[in-house]
Amino acid sequence: RNVMRKQRNWEKQLATKKSKRKEEKQRRKLNRAQMPATNSLNPQYPKGLMRETARERLAEAQSRGPKLCVDLSMTDCMSDKEISRLASQLRRLYGSNRKAARPFHLFLTNMSQTSRLYRECLRMNDGFLNYVMEIREEPCQALFPPEALVYLSPDAEEELKTVDADKVYVLGGLVDESIQKRLSFSRAKELSIHMARLPIDEYMVKKENRKNFHSKVLAINQVFDILLTFFSTGSWAEALQAWFPKNKGYIVSSAVCAAPPSPEA
Numbered sequence: 001r002n003v004m005r006k007q008r009n010w011e012k013q014l015a016t017k018k019s020k021r022k023e024e025k026q027r028r029k030l031n032r033a034q035m036p037a038t039n040s041l042n043p044q045y046p047k048g049l050m051r052e053t054a055r056e057r058l059a060e061a062q063s064r065g066p067k068l069c070v071d072l073s074m075t076d077c078m079s080d081k082e083i084s085r086l087a088s089q090l091r092r093l094y095g096s097n098r099k100a101a102r103p104f105h106l107f108l109t110n111m112s113q114t115s116r117l118y119r120e121c122l123r124m125n126d127g128f129l130n131y132v133m134e135i136r137e138e139p140c141q142a143l144f145p146p147e148a149l150v151y152l153s154p155d156a157e158e159e160l161k162t163v164d165a166d167k168v169y170v171l172g173g174l175v176d177e178s179i180q181k182r183l184s185f186s187r188a189k190e191l192s193i194h195m196a197r198l199p200i201d202e203y204m205v206k207k208e209n210r211k212n213f214h215s216k217v218l219a220i221n222q223v224f225d226i227l228l229t230f231f232s233t234g235s236w237a238e239a240l241q242a243w244f245p246k247n248k249g250y251i252v253s254s255a256v257c258a259a260p261p262s263p264e265a
């Protein structure tokens with residue numbers, strides 16, 4: 001009976017995973033259809049042409065785009081499962097940048113070639129070594145002047161007002177399986193780097209839900225999708241509407257939906 005129960009549970013988990021993946025796929029498809037301005041690579045173009053255009057844009061971003069580092073200095077305390085999840089979030093983040101009309105110049109910092117994460121990226125992410133991004137062993141503060149750095153943390157007091165091509169945005173390479181609160185906040189404090197959070201309080205309101213669950217903590221690829229869309233459209237309402245995960249208990253406030261983008265953008 002135990003074996004049968006385990007089998008049933010396993011099948012249930014598999015079905016949930018499948019339907020979640022399907023939902024996510026449909027959401028991405030819908031977003032692509034709704035936002036031609038943020039992703040102007042038309043899927044009807046021949047693949048070779050699309051690849052070439054993406055490469056050209058990424059190359060241009062290396063010299064002119066805003067910079068984004070994923071700070072991988074905190075991976076030692078992560079489980080193997082978390083490392084795998086981080087590797088797949090990095091794949092998604094890179095995939096979004098490749099498709100973006102205005103990509104960022106990406107850096108993976110504190111990434112050692114002997115680390116578990118590096119091995120996992122090689123194992124799980126096809127073509128990882130050909131990604132147009134910089135893989136560096138140095139920490140972000142050794143690569144850029146401190147005044148250019150903006151560490152993104154859900155616990156920061158100040159909200160991010162705009163995305164500036166002269167700044168270097170830093171995401172904490174963390175996954176929230178074993179929720180370690182305020183790690184990125186402490187890291188930015190330790191480095192004395194300016195901090196900012198996504199402007200969720202300013203543009204979103206809590207949505208009632210059965211579990212009364214509300215969270216402003218997103219995965220790195222989700223934060224990055226929001227930054228990319230904001231950078232292309234200049235509208236936080238649009239970016240949050242498109243990419244803020246539906247299961248986090250927030251929706252874009254109807255008061256800001258109709259408002260024009262902020263003048264700073």
Ligand SMILES: C[S@@+](CC[C@H](N)C(=O)[O-])C[C@H]1O[C@@H](n2cnc3c(N)ncnc32)[C@H](O)[C@@H]1O
Nearest residue numbers: 152153154171172180182183184197198217218
């Ligand atoms: C899964 S979160 C990690 C949350 C973790 N408990 C922490 O210490 O911040 C991974 C990274 O995404 C970014 N992030 C997630 N939600 C964010 C938000 N609401 N505003 C700004 N950055 C956010 C931060 O850089 C964070 O380090």
